[in-house]
Amino acid sequence: MASNCMRFYKVQADNxxxxxxxxxxxxxxxxxxxxxxxxxxxxxxxxxxFVCIGVSGYATTITSGTPVPVTPTPTQAGMVTGCLRLYDVQKDQDCADIASEAGVAQT
Structure with a gap:
């Protein structure tokens, strides 16, 4: 499996x-x-x-089946449990950069 894998999927019988x-x-x-x-x-x-469905810097989304988060370490303190999408923060990025790249609103 890719050493920089960030998203994982548990293979189902019909996949x-x-x-x-x-x-x-x-x-x-x-x-x-x-x-x-x-x-x-x-x-x-x-x-x-488990198979890899996304690596650092490669945005992916899975819409069916059973995505199973396997959280790499280290993680930010206070991270929500059950997170299905993770991001490897790069040098000089801030919250606005990450939110924009992920297509989510910054709150």
Whole structure:
């Protein structure tokens, strides 16, 4: 799995690589790069195993299935539990930059 993976998905019985990548709004080739164990033909995809659906700097969203947050460390103190989308803060970024990039309102 990609060492900079930030979003994970637990594979369900009826999933295939194309569907997972499409739901995560990721290119299939990127999905294969992030998950070399699944192979370039998806033959290594296993039910109930986590796969990477997003890496640092690659915005993804998954709209069906069961996204399962696996929170990398370290985290900001006071972070909400069950967060499904994380961001690796880069040098010289502030809250307004991150909110704008994520498409969320800054409160």
């Amino acid at each position: 295939d690589c194309y569907d997972i990548a499409q739901q995560a709004e990721a290119a299939l080739d990127d999905f294969y790069d992030w998950n070399p164990a699944v192979g370039n033909d998806c033959s290594g995809l296993e039910k109930n195993v």
